[in-house]
Amino acid sequence: MLYSRLFGKTQKTTPSDAAMPSHKLLYKAGFIRRFSTGRWSFLPLGMRVWKKIFEIIEQEMDAIGVQRLVVPTLHPLQIWEKTNRDKVFGEEITVIEDHYGQTFILGPTAEGMMAELVKMFSPSYKDLPLEIYQFSSKFRDEKRPRGGLLRVREFMMKDAYNFCANEKQFEKSYQKFYDAYLRLAQTFGLKVTTVLADSGAIGGAISHEFIVDNEKGDDTYFVCDHCKQAWNQEKCPSYRPDLTPNEKEKDFKIIDQPQWVMTMEDNIKHYGQPTWHYLKNVVYKDHEGKIYIASVRGDQDVNETKLKRYLKLNHLDPATDADLEKMGTKHGYVHSWGIKSVTYVGDEGLTKVKNFIGGQKADQTASKTVNYGRDFKYDHLADIVDAKDGDICAICKKGKLKEKKGIEWGHTFNIGHFYSKPQKCTFTNQKGQEKSLHMGSHGIGVGRSLALVVENYHDKNGICWPKNLTPYHVHLLGLDLSDTKIKKDAESLYKKLQKEGLEVLFDDREDTTAGEKFADADLIGIPLRILVSKRSIENGGVEYKERTKKESKVIKKDKLVKTVKEFYKN
RNA sequence: CGGAGUGUGGCGCAACUGGCUAGCGCGCAGCGUUUGGGACGCUGAGGUUGCAGGUUCGAGUCCUGUCACUCCGACCA
Secondary structure (H helix, E strand, O other), rough: HHHHHOOOOOOOOOOOOOOHHHHHHHOOOOOOEEOOOOEEEOOOHHHHHHHHHHHHHHHHHHHHOOOOOOOOOOOEHHHHHHOOOOHHHHOOOOOEEEEOOEEEEEEEHHHHHHHHHHHHHOOHHHHOOEEEEEEEEOOHHHHHOOOOEOOOOOOEEEEEEEEEOOOHHHHHHHHHHHHHHHHHHHOOOOOOOEEEOOOHHHHHEEEEEEEEEEEOOOEEEEOOOOOOOOOEEOOOOOOOOOOOOOOOOOOOOOEEEOOOOOOHHHHHHHHHOHHHEEEEEEEOOOOOOOEEEEEEOOOOEEOOOHHHHHHOOOEEEEEEEHHHOOOOOOOOOOOOOOOEEEEEEEHHHHHHHEEEEEOOOOOEEEEEEEOOOEOOOEEEEOOOOOOOOOOOOOOOOEEEEEEEEEEEEEEEEEEEEHHHHHHEEEEEEOOOOEOOOOOEEEEHHHHHHHHHHHHHHHEEOOEOOOOOOOOOEEEEEOOOOOOOHHHHHHHHHHHHHHHHHHOOOOOOOOOOEEEEHHHHHHHHHEEEEEEEEEHHOOOOEEEEEEEEOOOEEEEOOHHHHHHHHHHHEE
């Protein structure tokens, strides 16, 4: 490719709102342009990397025997209604109507469609496991897209689906995808941590997120420094040790308490006890207006996802002041027991502290030496709090949890029969009986992969593409091109490299200074820079420089092809 | 969805309390001089200041509404 003909120029300035390095660099180097929030065009340079990501994923799927196909982008609404997910995804889905009045969803993920497709062939146990995938644009109206390509509303995703006869077969198939994902991450040069996650709106039980560490990432996860297990925040079990092992239960008391004691800080000021010694109540309501009170230790935060999962609810909102009034209470006065027609859910940590303070606050009084099991008791007791950095690991009980930030690169789900049952996606077993298929789904975002690579491979001058993802193998720079001999030299080299099957970007601009060409080459980030100039010819060859190295060397022209190929071999 | 903020040629910005023909840099086009780390000179093209309405002799500037975009939070594959 001649640089002078390349569509998409580099730029010295970046939009002032770009915060992430990948956003800035991909923009500056002319790989991408935005049309509206979370919707991007890929320019020719970006497209070349995109294509390589495609091919790498395709090869890996081929290698593990997963077959490629494609389903329509517009999903009939009825398919989504079968699993009620038109409501679960809620505002994140775009619903459109065609000219005939038929309603469709712009597909945000395709489990339902794939299940319908599989049904069309009434599979037998002999066909299982059935493993298929597609590349297709996904549409999710993210509330807050951010970071350039990192979180968007429209994106290309590789989504794979497996359909299995039983749990055992599924586990084997799932493991195959899991291993393939680890290999793919390695091929992309991404260090991933696999964390146990909640499967959220996709549905199902278990899932693994493949997370790339990034300080500005919006996924929080925890790793145990002993057993090495990792969970994301929504899934991480919380360990609440016995904090008062040597204390005895004292008699329940109502005591005087000044009215100003309202918040946790006030409590500490007044009683001089650590925060875990108080009772804390957080009030929620579901979409039907039903009220739930989550009761936890004063030093802990309610994890809404855990609470929702426990209550089997899709939606939970904080209660408003008006809701509290209806309950006959107000902010700061919510009792840990006794309020009628609400559901109390306690955190298991309540059983590990003796003699709580609080729970029954009135204007001038409060309760003291309150004990769970004796003074109050709930029908629901579960793990509903956030794990915290430094907590003891609830599983091995030996290590400590370390909190980390990252960006989700891929996700594998064990969805079980979440779709198969309501959609009647079945197979016939050896006995001729109809059985529901055990499903899984596995996704990788193409654009996000690309951005994550840039996040991890760049320096102050620009991108440093890994060898297997670079838009071109060689960035050929011609200097002194007004000299016809040098120009011819550079051109013949350009042709020669191409003939050898190498992808070459040739900066053939005659009216551009050397400095600008160097700066552009660094910004675009192709791993090898080959320079032809008056000086290089005087020195007997061409200048060869690796993007990530400081120094260059002169090599003879007839050695060039071999050197380049050698470089790309490793 | 809550909080904060921003909209001025393709990009980055300026225009003080309302005041003259809305400026500057980059980029783009032409000519010339340059050419090893983002050169320089001259010339030129490109804007109904996001949109709608209002106040005023006069609005980029003030008011109302609206739209878009960004950041923080909540949520989320």
